[in-house]
């Protein structure tokens with residue numbers, strides 16, 4: 111899949127102000143500074159689309175971008191940044207948790223982990239939260255250009271060892287670098303597969319007389335977190 115148009119949609123402070131749920135969404139989440147916005151830009155093929163920063167805690171809003179006029183990438187505020195306005199950070203954490211739990215057109219979350227670090231408690235806790243709330247996700251190890259392959263493999267193995275007991279089958283793992291472009295085609299491939307599955311599902315649902323994208327249709331998708339997905 112290639113991206114022919116990538117457009118900034120809006121910045122929302124909470125779930126209620128997010129745009130309608132008519133388009134499938136793929137969201138980036140991870141610790142502040144893990145590389146969410148940079149990876150989003152790399153996937154979109156458009157530098158500067160999502161604002162990036164060497165300083166953590168920059169993205170405080172749910173930033174939404176529409177790709178190829180048919181699906182969206184969502185840059186969520188990072189977790190684990192305690193400095194700054196405490197009031198705001200708790201509010202945004204709430205917005206993120208509402209978005210992840212209730213956004214019915216959310217197809218898949220890319221949970222980003224820094225490939226240069228040993229397993230961090232905050233990431234493990236967050237992955238546990240995703241599992242408990244049945245949010246569908248894949249793991250994306252970032253910034254692979256900054257570590258040796260040996261170190262990266264050791265960090266990934268240590269991370270998966272810590273979470274493996276939570277799964278019958280581990281979630282898919284991707285290794286990415288926004289600097290070298292590593293992992294771009296693989297992540298776009300997952301989105302492509304997911305879009306194909308949704309289109310097939312929507313075709314079935316609409317023949318049952320429910321408008322595609324309506325609450326009811328989406329309620330029907332409460333089975334959304336399909337642990338048996340191929341990825």
Ligand SMILES: Nc1nc2c(ncn2[C@@H]2O[C@H](COP(=O)(O)OP(=O)(O)O)[C@@H](O)[C@H]2O)c(=O)[nH]1
Pocket residue numbers: 140141142143144145146147148149161162163164165166167168169188252253254255256286287288289290
């Ligand atoms: N070397 C390297 N640096 C990266 C990569 N991805 C992001 N960065 C840098 O990490 C910092 C944080 O990136 P950003 O995308 O703003 O992180 P976010 O807070 O998760 O959105 C920035 O200085 C980026 O240039 C990567 O793949 N390789």
Ligand SMILES: [Mg+2]
Pocket residue numbers: 146147148161162163168169185
């Ligand atoms: Mg960011």
